[in-house]
Amino acid sequence: MHKFNYDINEKKLTPEAKPKPTIQPMDITSESLQRLDKIMSSSKTSPDKKDKLIKAITGYCCTCGSIATKIATYKMNDATLIEKYCDACLARGIS
Numbered sequence: 898m899h900k901f902n903y904d905i906n907e908k909k910l911t912p913e914a915k916p917k918p919t920i921q922p923m924d925i926t927s928e929s930l931q932r933l934d935k936i937m938s939s940s941k942t943s944p945d946k947k948d949k950l951i952k953a954i955t956g957y958c959c960t961c962g963s964i965a966t967k968i969a970t971y972k973m974n975d976a977t978l979i980e981k982y983c984d985a986c987l988a989r990g991i992s
């Protein structure tokens with residue numbers, strides 16, 4: 898007796914690389930953020946100085962590279978992954 902096992906197991910496991918993140922606002926006042934924004938759009942400030950400022954204050958959005966305003970925390974099994982996002986990218990949704 899043959900037993901045919903038609904195992905239609907076509908579940909394409911989309912690798913769930915990241916769990917759902919916890920989104921927290923950056924620890925920065927909106928005034929500071931506005932000031933930073935103004936500095937960023939100023940042509941008087943050198944790109945090097947802007948870069949240093951951003952890195953020191955908020956960091957860059959990991960998706961588009963603009964000023965990050967939110968921190969996404971992914972609780973992994975044995976680690977916590979932290980990524981920074983801007984408002985625009987968060988509104989679009991993190992994929």
Ligand SMILES: [Zn+2]
Binds near residue numbers: 958959961962982987
């Ligand atoms: Zn962004």
